[in-house]
Structure formats: C-alpha cells, structure tokens
Amino acid sequence: MDADALITGDKLIPRGCTFYGFHGAIAEERVLGQKFLVNIDAWMDVRASGISDHLSDTVSYAEIYGIAKEIIEGKAHILLESVAQKIAITTLTQFPHISAIRVNVGKPQVAVRGPVDYLGVQILRRRSDLLN
Template sequence: MDDCNLKYQDKLILRGLQFYGFHGVHPEEKEQGQKFLVDIDAWLDLRIAGETDDIINTVSYTDIYRIAKEIMEGPSQNLLESVAHLMANTTLLKYPQIHAVRVKVGKPDLLLHGPIDYLGVEILRSRFNNEK
C-alpha cells in the first residue's frame, strides 16, 4: 500500500530509533543481544493540531517512542515480524486517532559475507483495510 492510498496523508515520523534488545532465533542473539534500528510512520489527521497549535489535537512523538522502547527492550521475540507487529498493533490500540502505522525494524550488526547497512522487516497496519 502506498502513502497515496491512505485516507490521510498527514503522518508523524520517527526515524533512526536505536535500541538494544534480545530478539532473534539464535541462542547468541537471546543471550548477548544486539542493536536494532526502528523507523515508524503513524498516519492521522493533523489539520486541527496545525490550526490550534495544541498538543491535545495530536499524538506525542514521545508516546510512540515509548511503545517502541518498551517492546524493543522488553521480552525476547524470535522474529522481527513479531516485534514490528507488536509495535504497530499496540500503537493502533492505544491511539484511536491513528489510522495506519508503518514499522521498520532492522538488524545492523549481522555477520554476513559482505557489507550491509542492515537486514530487517517493514510492515504496514491500517484500521480501514483489515490487512493481515
């Protein structure tokens, strides 16, 4: 789904969030942990917030950040898919004014046979499309 298919084009943007967590399927990932990179987009109507200049008419970036931090630094999950899904669903449940959430979670410190920035997943969850 492209941004243009969403009901609202306005969004909150959180980029380059860094956390240390213990997610992964390998024992060393669960024991030693590793750094994770997270990007989040949250679509909602920001017109009233723009007109009133009042935080009550939007969702605070820090509230979304706290959800990401709690999940990334919380109980271990095997899959990044699970981590991203938890972040998106928690955000949608906690903030009904948010219509869709995109979460990207990356692992930058993998030992592979070549240079990489990161490997990861990106998911999009929306209230109006019932995507699974």
C-alpha cells in the first residue's frame, strides 16, 4: 500500500517552486550553489474557506511558499533529506490546521552521466510526527 494512501481529503498543492540554494554532499555544491525544485502537498480540511471565501479560514499558499524559500535559500545542508524535513516540520509547526505534508525537493542540474529531469527526495510527515 502507498505510504500516503490513508491520507485523504483536501490539500493545498504548491508546485514547481524554484529556488537557488547551497545544499549538497559535494563541497562545490555548497560553494557554487544550484537550482532546487520544491513540490508540496499539505493536507487540511478546506471546507470552511470553501464556504466563507475568506483567507482567514485557510492557510495561504504564499506562506507555505515562503517557508520553502527561506529554508532553501538559507543555511546550507548536506542532505536533501534534511532540507525536506525542515520544510515539513516548520510548516506543520506553524500551521496547526495542516494534518500531513509531503515535501519533494529535487536538484534539476545534478552532475550524473545521463539525462534526468531531477534527482531528489520525497518525504511524508504527519502531525503526529511532531510528538515523536
């Protein structure tokens, strides 16, 4: 069974967020930097905002984007797993209405011998993970 098969319902879906950062296991990556691609699924009940049509009843996509931007463009990490974890936990901590989040962080310009769209990591974190 798919890891997020039990997570259903509404979600916010910032896609194709592109930032420049200095993350990587190779020292040159942390000196020269590179482009990173971020996709996010943030599960939350949006019925109230669907009825009210008020931003105060939901979470702004711009705020989720801002978290990803701040982390990607901020302090360098060696592993993308660490970058994705920080985005996920920061988002869950700041927005209690979000019950789960999937974060995909990719490097579209990675040095490998062969064509790729990107190489990266995808994580899924639930609100219950904050307690552990």
